[in-house]
């Protein structure tokens with residue numbers, strides 16, 4: 001049975017339809033960066049309004065492309081957290097309304113679970129990773145290492161003590177005078193620079209566990225810029241090299257914490273960074289699985305897929321399910337342990 005997925009937790013409004021096997025029938029994403037760029041970051045109220053304006057059209061569009069009416073679906077899945085509450089309320093309420101009207105089961109999906117399960121989408125990799133595997137989620141809002149041990153069974157092995165890695169990229173880019181969001185701009189600038197021309201710290205490198213910290217690195221970038229002695233491209237290259245080294249070190253530690261892991265899966269916008277990717281590929285003997293970028297950043301295919309996995313296992317969430325701005329992965333349960341209503 002086909003599933004409609006809805007994503008609205010941050011600054012991407014997205015809808016997608018999968019068939020009962022998990023094949024993508026239609027997908028659409030609207031990225032709001034234009035709306036937020038002049039504020040240098042995501043403004044929650046603007047994001048919520050933009051979701052409200054876009055979501056209906058996106059959903060109609062993917063249903064039309066899939067050739068399905070709402071009544072022909074087998075269920076509806078919408079992100080219910082974690083994220084910005086305004087956007088979550090828009091997406092989850094829209095999904096519940098559609099489900100209620102058509103008498104379909106509804107699933108409130110955890111956004112982090114959706115990122116974690118993306119690598120299992122049929123056809124994405126020659127072989128879907130078997131449990132347990134490691135997930136390294138590196139985005140603008142999240143930075144964590146997770147042991148994925150089964151559907152609904154996650155153990156967070158480490159997280160950031162301050163900034164998320166994408167946030168660090170964006171702040172460093174801002175200090176270098178690049179537009180927001182700056183990660184991709186910084187990577188382009190770094191390509192022409194010499195990383196060895198500037199000495200920057202590598203926070204947490206070699207420390208036990210796999211926590212991250214980026215605020216010291218950001219301060220060092222601010223100081224290097226303020227000195228006025230270095231070329232911006234060299235600072236960018238040194239910053240990127242430091243991040244890549246730290247991320248690789250953390251991945252090595254994560255593997256030591258989950259020696260039985262079958263793969264290292266990356267997700268989040270920073271997975272687009274070639275230097276970070278190359279360093280991750282060399283970090284552990286595990287196969288590095290990087291989904292295509294459009295499935296690494298926020299999207300509704302992953303939400304529909306997580307919903308499909310739970311629907312197939314018999315789960316259906318109550319209409320009273322409230323969106324949660326904070327919803328750590330550790331609090332999730334497998335479908336058969338979630339109270340059926």
Ligand code: ATP
Pocket residue numbers: 009010011012138139140141142165166167169170181182183184187268269270271272273274296297298
């Ligand atoms: P969430 O954390 O909820 O998933 P988000 O919108 O912040 O939300 P993504 O959309 O996954 O996260 O990714 C955006 C982040 O990825 C931004 O911080 C952006 O700068 C960073 N990014 C994108 N491309 C690159 C790149 N080539 N190199 C480094 N960072 C990048």
Ligand code: MG
Pocket residue numbers: 010011012140297298
């Ligand atoms: Mg985003």
Ligand code: FE
Pocket residue numbers: 111115139297298
């Ligand atoms: Fe995300």
